[in-house]
Amino acid sequence: MEEDIFTTRTKELSADELNKLEEQNKRLVPEFKANKLEIDAQRHWDLFYKRNETRFFKDRHWTTREFQELLAEECTGERRTLLEVGCGVGNLVFPLLEEQLKDQTSEQGFYFYACDFSPRAVDFVRTNPLYDTKHITAFQCDITTQQVHEHIEAASLDVCTMIFVLSAIHPDRFVDVVKNLWQLLKPGGLVLFRDYGLYDMAQLRFKPGHKISENFYMRQDGTRSYYFAQEELAEIFNHNGFDVLDNNYVHRRTLNLKEGIDVPRIFLQAKFRKRSDS
């Protein structure tokens, strides 16, 4: 049983939750270790896919419900192009491609590009039975650098999707990523975004010794995770050539009555459009 609440209001913290956040400040990740995590970021994600192969993330079938622009029916005329940044093993692109292939008019659907930091993740995408360069090209790249421009022409994309990806990147590099997306998109092109929201349960659960900086943490396996405030995300995109079309916290309660588990999650879901005059 699931029920999503969309809101622009930041979660109010209880005294106990405030206390947990305070506790985290008692022991931060030492600077040398934080620097090492940045240097080793690619290796940690690659090891993640070595351990988990394709089993960790579920297929993201909710995307067309939340982002109508991903529906093939919306397509008219020319084939549109979409880049999935931080595609992992393809849990977003393959369900979309599958739907598109069922449709006889699929020539009018998307051409997909999918990129990830982890070479192993990209290999999983390339060995998926649905992988066919007629419809999709996957490549390895670090989206904080200029590498992506070796694969995709400037001002050529209709849509960029980033699903739980920016949170994996150091906050000092957010602007580099957004600038890259801006260069790749056509004027009027869209960024569709979903990621961890401020004070999500997973943020409150970190014990001392895991916080790197404000709202930025390391997990046990060396991967990192940022928790986004709504205004902060809007500001980054707004200052770098995008209009904010949508930007809401999604409060999700996943109630599993049989197992008696109630897991409150907070995500941030947003849509940005490249300004034509920027």
Ligand SMILES: C[S@@+](CC[C@H](N)C(=O)[O-])C[C@H]1O[C@@H](n2cnc3c(N)ncnc32)[C@H](O)[C@@H]1O
């Ligand atoms: C939490 S996973 C999400 C994967 C996928 N988007 C999904 O929702 O199933 C984060 C992904 O971002 C990728 N990633 C992290 N830093 C990146 C970077 N600098 N450039 C490109 N991809 C990156 C990781 O390799 C990983 O696959």
